[in-house]
Amino acid sequence: MFKVIPGYINKPVGFKAAGMFSGIKKAKKDLAMVYTSYPAEVACVFTTNVVKAAPVLWNKNVYESGEKVSAIVVNSGNANACTGLQGIADNETMATKTAALLDCKPSGVLVASTGVIGVPMPMTVIEKGIDQIVPKLKEDDASGLEAAEAIMTTDTFTKTICVQFEIEGKTVTISGMSKGSGMIHPNMATMLSFVTTDAVISKAVLSQMLKEINEDTYNMISVDGDTSTNDMVLVLANGAVGHTPIATGTPAYDAFKEAFYYVHETLAKQIVKDGEGANKLIEVAVEGANNTIEAKQIVKSVLTSNLVKTALFGEDANWGRVLCAAGYSGAAFDPMKVDLWFSSEQGKIQLLAKGEPIVFSEDKAAEILSADEIKIALALQEGEGSAVGWGCDLSYEYVKINGEYRS
Structure with missing residues (x-):
């Protein structure tokens, strides 16, 4: 050890x-x-x-x-x-x-x-x-x-x-x-x-x-x-x-x-925690995919979605953007089997259970998303594939930094 x-x-x-x-x-x-x-x-x-x-x-x-x-x-x-x-x-x-x-x-x-x-x-x-x-x-x-x-x-x-x-x-x-x-x-x-x-x-x-x-x-x-x-x-x-x-x-x-x-x-x-203009470190974990390759496809698709990144910057529990990004990843899965959670040091909240949306407290969700490190977890119930990846939110400051990079 x-x-x-x-x-x-x-x-x-x-x-x-x-x-x-x-x-x-x-x-x-x-x-x-x-x-x-x-x-x-x-x-x-x-x-x-x-x-x-x-x-x-x-x-x-x-x-x-x-x-x-x-x-x-x-x-x-x-x-x-x-x-x-x-x-x-x-x-x-x-x-x-x-x-x-x-x-x-x-x-x-x-x-x-x-x-x-x-x-x-x-x-x-x-x-x-x-x-x-x-x-x-x-x-x-x-x-x-x-x-x-x-x-x-x-x-x-x-x-x-x-x-x-x-x-x-x-x-x-x-x-x-x-x-x-x-x-x-x-x-x-x-x-x-x-x-x-x-x-x-x-x-x-x-x-x-x-x-x-x-x-x-x-x-x-x-x-x-x-x-x-x-x-x-x-x-x-x-x-x-x-x-x-x-x-x-x-x-x-x-x-x-x-x-x-x-x-x-x-x-x-x-590196991603220090992303240009970033306020939050985001971890995306996928389990139950058909295989590891497809699990990684979904992780990367969610991490690179500007809509997901901006929602997390705004501390908005817009979980539909996560499911949408998973859906266009190229990986095959049944949306009616998916479970989805957001969590942080402030707690954990489930937003989707077997494809059905769960009524949740917006206040509790905002509290969870106010943390510096946020985890998104998806369980697909398709197979044994799993993967984890890391990214960050997308802020106004990112545009400012890169607009002035050579100056």
Whole structure:
């Protein structure tokens, strides 16, 4: 069993981190770096958008090469997306510059960028920043926090998590940090997620585990229905703890996967909780669907419905919008079998029973929907399929933030 502990991306053995203001943005931190003195196995998942930013293309090549990785360099304020051949060259320069200072191969450096699309990278500023950030790499919490701050764009808070558990009597740590607030949609979003661990695990086992977990975490969140060009999850496992390599079908595998899932689910939920202009975190749970695929279809359809999102922003128990969104999801079910509930820390209320509307207290419903975190549950009575996903409401502030994004 794992435990949540204080700590940042540099908490696992052998990792260091730093974050700083380099001048890409007007004032806030905009450059981060993570380094491991023990070259790490890497697992990655990337955006499904056909338009992929230069860092995504670079990291895919690094991953497919099988090289171990020593560092991740991240900038915020500029996405280096839709920047043509110059953007690809600039990304390579970031990796090469970092590698030279850390005495590793450029193919041992992963790169991530987030910010405005279609603007050339300010490479003079970035190169100078890389020179300055390498000496700042440290193991302390302050440096880890600064790294988490430096990857933010429209985020309103840092997104971090750290857990520990034991394998063969040795303490294993998994830490993560992410950013994301807008352009968040199932099949990943304008989100970056970085996870480090000192566990001993092969690339093959780690990659398969990440792929499975990604389907139930980052691919089950939505803020606004836009899938970005820069999305990625990067996981580094440096093996510094030195236990027997984790193998499938073992207690160590089960212990690692439980903690690993918790880290990614926590980061995914933090992203939607910080959705641009959001006031409420929304969880949608479906059970009794024909299969898992159809359960996920319904969850995503409800989460991405603007009518559902605006009703929850207005704290209006307009449950018909939920059933409507489920109905156009493409999943097959009989509306006359459906049960539906709203709940929060303020209580729980059933709105539909076997397809029949239930008379409910509007005051009690408003009280439930006044909470910061709201759960919507649907039971379909069709089969064994179930799924859970997370999103947020849609507020006036979302339009304001995105209308002024480049200003």
